[in-house]
Amino acid sequence: MIDLDGLDNSIKKGKLEGSYVFVGLDEMIINENIDKIIDKTVDGQFKDLNYIKLDGMKVTFDEMMNACETLPFFSEKKVVVVFRANFLRDKTDAAGTKVYSQLVEYLKNPPPHCILVLYYLQNDKRENPNRNKKLTALEKSATVVKVDKLKGEKLYKKVNSIFEEKGKIIGKVELRYFCEAVENNFNIIEREIDKLISYTEGRDITREDIIKMLPHKSEDDVFDLVDFISQKKSEKSIDIMNELINKGENLMLILSLIQTQFTMLYKIKLGIDKGKNKDDLAKEIRRPAFICEKLMSQSRKFSYKQLYNCMKLCIDTEKKLKSTGFDKKTEMEIMIMSTLMV
Template sequence: MINYEVYEQEIEKGNVKNGYIFCGLDEELIKDGISLIIKREVSEEFKELNLIRIDGMNTSFDDIMNACETMPFMSAKKVVVIYRANFLHEKSDSTGTKIYNDIKKYVENLPPDTILIMYYLLNDKRDKPNKNKKLNTTGKFLHVVYCDKLKRDKYLKKVSEVFKEKGKQIGKVELMYFCEKVQSNFDIIKREADKLISYCEGREIKKDDINLLILNSNEDDIFDLIELIATRKIDKAIDIMKEILYKSDQHMLIISAIEKHFLRLYEIKIKISKGKRLEDIISEYRLPQFVCEKLMTQTNRFTEKQLMELIKICVKTETKLKSTGIDKNMEMEFLLINTLTVKK
């Protein structure tokens, strides 16, 4: 298993292998990595014939094998990309398990003129690919690329390239400030860059523009906190709560964010029960697909009754925090402990 930076260096040297598995939380970073191979191995002239994309959530082994076995047209190589290959998750349904077992045997002898690329998204930042037995097995024949967070200099350079590709320059100071404010996810980074570029059309981007358009967010920390509440790991939840308070000593904003998150989970759970699907949630909340998928997954960890009770606990804590003469940190810890009393 190699990280993104090592992978990028290998591609720059022209050291392209016949098979890859990408995994990580940042789908845009994964797509950027895959595009390095596509640009190098597939000419624009014959791209439609020598680049095959397959939805890993709606495919079969036969579809994948047939795509790999087809000869490239007027080219030495052909690229087959299986996106959202959820059958690579350590735990998958019976259909996914069957696809994986067939692919596991097939990749031992891939056609030499085919480059097979598969990727899947990790569930959260605690999901470690080196513990995935499926990757350890297929990794003997395919190169596994773990797209984790980039090192600071590499990260700054890559974010700068996002602006350059969109035809906009950003100063070094403003770039660093932008990177501090925005979430470390290239789907979000590209969206926020678009907003800034549109707002600052015809002039330079300033720090005031970044402050105006990009709000500070503890969303990732709040999501992790809710996940620990769902799994009743309150000791770890308290540790994360302390980290959040250390970064931003604003108890009312944090309790409001937790309450809002539970409310959103409740709303999504109701919508799902009424037949709403992923695309409906994306449209209604105007959030990136990966965010909506994470929210929908998290709703499954709670019942409607639990979410209603958790919202009530948040409201009670919020009321107490408005009082004077109380230990606010202690009240936040009591909030987490009280979640243990909520039953399904």
């Protein structure tokens, strides 16, 4: 398994492999690095003919194989990209397991004229790709690239370049504060940059602007907490709550975010049953489409009764936290344990 620096070195030396598997949390960074492989391999004049993109959520093995087997047009090589290839996850359904097994066999003797690139996104930051046995097996025939989050100067440089591309200058102090405050995901970063630019039109960006416009970073942790509740993993749920407390988050704020999460899941579940699609629901809950997609998946893990009871538990706990006779941390732990049993 290599990192992005290892990939960059190989590309600069012109040493491209026959197949790649990317895994990480940030889809934008993954796609930017896949584009480097495409640009190095495919002549821009014939890109439409020698670059094929397939949806990994619904692709069949035959579709992948046919795309790879077709000869390139006026080029030595072609590139086939399978995005969001969830059949590469450690645990999948029977259909995904079948596609993965066929892929492993196919990669033992792939066509020399094609570079096959696949990627999937980690569910959360706690997922460790090194423990995925499917990736370990694929390393025998493919180059597995672990895409970590950008940090430090690399992060500052990348974020600053986005501001510049959009015609806005941000000071070094404000840039660093923005990078430290925003969620480290470039889909989110770009959206928040757009909001900041619109809000500060005609003037410089200040620290106060950043504080006012950015969403709370703890929302991502609460998503993970609720997801562990859906999986009946009490210890991990409480661990996340303790992480939030150690970061200095107020218990009432944590409870409010959990209650908001359950409320959104209830609304989304209703919307799905009414036939609403991802874009419609994203507008209703005022969240980006890619976040709404995750919430839709999470909502399916709960019944209406479970979500209703979880919301009621949040309200009952709020009353107790506002009283002086209860240990607030203990009450939060009791609430989390109770949600696991509804």
